[in-house]
Structures are given as structure tokens and as C-alpha cells.
Amino acid sequence: MKNLKIASIPGDGIGNEVVPAAIKVLETIANIHGGMKFDFTHFPYGCEYYLENGAMMAEDGLERLKDFDGIFLGAVGNAKLVPDHVSLWGLLIKIRREFEQVINIRPAKVLKGVKSPLVNPKDFDLIVVRENSEGEYSSVGGRIYQGEDELAIQNNIFSRKATERAMRYAFELALKRKKHVTSATKSNGIVYSMPFWDEVFKDVSKDYPTVDTDSQHIDALSAFFITHPDKFDVIVASNLFGDILTDLGAAIMGSIGVAPAANINVNGKYPSMFEPVHGSAPDIIGKGIANPLGQIWTAKMMLDHFGEEELGNLLLAAIESVTSAGILTPDLGGIHTTEEVTVEIIRKLANY
Template sequence: MTAIKIAVIPGDGIGKEVMQEALKVLNCLQEQHSSLQIETTIFPWSSDYYVQHGCMMPNDALATLQTYDAILFGAIGDARVPDDVTVWELIMPIRKHFQQYVNFRPIKSLPGIASPLANGKEIDFVIFRENAEGEYSDSGGRLYQQQPQEMTIQNTIMTRIGIEKIVHAACDYAKQHGKTKITSATKSNAIIHSMKFWDEHTSKTVKQSSPALQLESIYIDALVAYFVERPQNFEVVVASNLFGDILSDLGSAIVGGLGLSPSANLNPEKDFPSMFEPVHGSAPDIAGKGIANPIAQIWSLALLLGHQGRPDLEQLIVKAISAVLQEGVVKTADIGGQATTAQMGDAICQEIINRTLTAGGV
């Protein structure tokens, strides 16, 4: 059986710490499941690398990454390097070059994690964020710097193909998982060119995808309020790059925090490797203390395995995470406990071992 090749980029801050636990879980899976063959290569591309070399990654980095099946990413960000440098010289080139136009983020209630917004009902929806164009486009510039007439232009770029691809992906997911409603984030009453264009092609694409799917378009300012007031009402949310970024962090917060939430930057056609990462940042305030929650990173690993054709192992990891949280003995500080990063990783591994033994192995 051909091994799955994973490029590992731990990055900065707590990224290195939570990545260690994800790799611990991966090693545990390989020990328990002989059918799983994984080859990992760790790349030191980070702010440390930038300080030493003057760049976030070498010139041939993308060519190197393209030889891998998937990328497991930690977190990026360091006070020594401007944020726009870390983002636009590492994350953005990977997303855009590998056409990872889907940013997929599950928003799901977990056992043992109380959400003040749940009202006794389970929260369970997903966000499809357009990930390759939109508001996060490197188009624009400044004129007359340091003069009274100084000005700047930042262009939003939306293409018909880009909109259709992200909406198709959302619709395909809905049909595969028995969902009937697509919610589109818009602001076409005020952003009359790009967002009206978004609305038009979102509507056409949903109609073409399936007559059984219902589309609701909600202005972004109202939508963030509805996320708080009635999060149980959503099934599949599709949004532009900026709107999706904001909504997905809000969604993570309403089910327990950024330390719990994974994400996937997907090239659905698998022409290029996809990248899987937690939604939290490098958290320099707690870096090195060994208290970061590794669940988001471990869950991101689960999404990676599912994307690589092992949904059984994806579900095993998610069930192990849920079981540890439900038991409530091991919790990191962000969810009301005192456990270390390593203790949470160990607890999830032990649960994986227990479940595998109970099932008789895979």
C-alpha cells in the first residue's frame, strides 16, 4: 500500500507545541492500525526561519510541497516579523498556488463543553469560505505616501468561476450529508458591485445543483447576530473570503473557543495538496508554557485523514476527542481545566487505543 506523504509545518509559538501532540496521535494510529502508512517530513519554515534567512520559506518550497499528498500546518505569527509578511509569504502562497479555494470549518457542539448560546440544543453546521480570491487579493496600492493627498486602494476580486466553485462545493457537501439549506453571507445592499455579483452566481449555482436545496441570503451584519441568537438554525454557510473568516472565528467561539476548532484548506479535485490547520493563532502570550489546547490541531489531522480516504480514522479521532471531553477529567485551561498540552494529547491517544482494542483493531 502506498504511504500517505504529509508535509508538516509547525510554525511559530504554540504551533510547535500542538503539532507535537498531533504527531503523537498520528504515531498512535499507526501503531494501532497496520493499514495506515504515513510518511511525515517536518519543515522549519517559520518566523525563526525568516529571522535567519530573510524569507518565510525557500524559493523552491512550493515545488517541494507539491510532491506531498497533504500539508499539516500549525500556526504562524511572531512579534519579530510583521503579520502581513508571515501571512503573505507563507500561508497565502500555499493557499493560492495550490488552488485551495475551499476553507472548510465545522462548527459543532462537543460533549463537556458548555456553550451559553446552545440553549440545550446541539449546534452543528459547517462554513464554506471562499479561500483564493475575494477581499484577500493582492491588488491595490498606495499613492502620495506621507503627503496630505495620500490615498490607498484595496481591490476585491470576485470571479464567476471562483464563486461557482465554492458554492458547488457547499452544495455537494449538503447533498452528501442530508442537508437542505444553504445560507449565503452577503452585503449587496451596500457593496453593490462585487456582492450583487456574488448573489447572482450563488443563486444560479444552488438552483443548478439541486432543486431540493433552499438558499437564504442574509446580510452579514444580521448574520453575525443570528449566529449568536439562533446558531442551531444553520446547516451549511457559504461566504466570501473576508466574511467567511469572520464568521468562522465567531462560530468557533460559540461552541467553546478557538482551541477546539479545526479547518481545512481544500483543493477538492486533489490536483494539488490540501492544507489542514487549527483556526487559532500562535498565541505568543502562552507559548512555551505547555498549556495550549491541542484539540484543534488533532482534529485538523482527522480532517486530513478523511480527505485522504480514511473517514474511519477521522471518526475515530473525533470520537476519542469527544470521549475525553465528556469524561471531563483532562481539560486544558481554555476550557476550564488545568491539564497540560501533553496530557490532553496523551488522553486522546489512550482513548484511541481503548476504542481500537474494543473494536478488535482495523
């Protein structure tokens, strides 16, 4: 039996509502379909932890987390308690960087029964591969002078190693899908990093002759996400461009509450981390109406990562069975609670 040790970090806000819901779903899959067992260990890291301890996680937090098979994260952030740059860099980004989670992947597709804001979404099914370690989010730069002479400098770092790594991941993923990769660029306006990005993309594509490619400037690509999302398969993007595109992908699905994500360590030295795209949603904390689908779909991605793709597909089928039956939380136009949606998904899984 496969025994998977998972670090659970519900984090802030609705993370404390949707993570327990998704854990119940994962435990149901393990109990019903056998062959695996989840061993969850809870860590109370987040903004409340910061207020008590002066840090978003324990001083030896990374040491505690490094030997787990995976990290299941809920949400990070509560700007009323802790500035966002402190909370994110003290927990989420700290884990991503220190555990070399160099790839971020986020799918977006039409879910049965979920109304897209697009008039005709045409059953789009795409996935964004985001370079997750450098690019526009590189912590290189500084501020000097005061008053009207004050100056801020932010350096974007693009290495061939990291750029090529993200692109190869995208091409390998495309081989399992519709064999098409789109590169998100802006080489007509960003004169050094983006032409470099284009060159690496062209070089890597030569090793994948069966995969079709195209390159789109990020502004046009964002528009095409609205007008023709069905035209895309795998999109590979820099850290910032990928971040923006995936929030847009969540929006055209109908709610950011349904969008999943995975931060992948590709060298096996550290665990990968799985988190929904949504934030802590302070406006609905404690109301019992948080959408659990993003966290549960994230659980599906975790199953896929551990080689349990059949169970992952079964879970996604259960999600769509529930949404197609109209069992939806208010963000999707429904009237159901977090618990009701979760219980129904568990019931569907039990009947497969």
C-alpha cells in the same frame, strides 16, 4: 497499505507544541487501525526561519512541498519578530495561492463537555465553506500621494468561476449533511460584488433542487450565529466574510483553540493544507498548556480528505470522549496540560 507522505510545518509559537501532539495521535490511528501509514517530513519554516534567512520559507520551498500528499500546518506569526503581513503572505497565504487551495472549510459544533459561552447553544453543528482565492483578499490595489492627500485603494475581485466553485462545493457538502445552504451576502450595501454573488448563488441552486437555501446579510448572519446557531447547516461565504464567521464559530464553541480548518485543492495538482484556526499564542508558549484539540480535529479533517472518514469519525468520538470526561486545557476552564489531553485521546483510540 495506503502510505501518505505529509509535510509537517509546525511554524511558530504553540504550533511547535500542538503539531507533535497531533502527529502522535495520527500515528496511533495508523498503528492500531491499520491500512495506512503516515510518513512525516518536518520543515522549519516560520518567523524564526525568517530571522535567519530573510524569508518565511526556503526559496525552493514550494517545489519541496508540491509532491506531498498533504501539508500539516501549526501556526504562523509572531508580530514581535516579523510583521504579520510579511509572515502570513510569506508562508500561509503563499502556499494557499500557489497550490491553488481555493476552498477553505471550517466546522463548528458543540463538543461534549465543552461549555459554550452561549446560554443555550442547542447542539449546533455547522460548517463554513469559504472562497479562498480572491474576493476581499485579492492583492490588487495600491497607495498614492502623501500627507492629507494620501490614498489607499483595495480592489475586491469576484470571478464567476471561483464564486461558483465555492458554492458548488458547499452544495455537494450539504447533500451529505442536512441539505441546507445559507449564502452570506451584503448586497444591500456592497453594490457590485454582492449582487453578483447573489445571482451566482441563485443560478447554482437550480442544479440542487433537493437542497434548501436561504441568503443572509453578513451583519444579521453574525447575530444569528449568536442567537440561533442551531438553524445553520452549510454556510458559503466570500474570503473575508468566511474568515470572520469562522472565528465567531470558534468563539461560540468555547475557545478558538478547538477550531480546525482545511485549505482544499480541488484539481489534484497540488496538496491540500490542514491547519487549526488558532494563532501562535505567544503568551502561553512553553507553558505546556496549549490546547491540542484544534490541531487534532484538523487531523480528523485530513483523514476525511483522504477518504478515511470512518477513522476521522472515530477520532472525533475520541476527542469528545475526552472532553466529556472533563479533561480540558485552561482555555476551556480545565487544569490539564497539552500532553495530558493528548495521552488521553490516544488511550481512548487504543480502546476502540
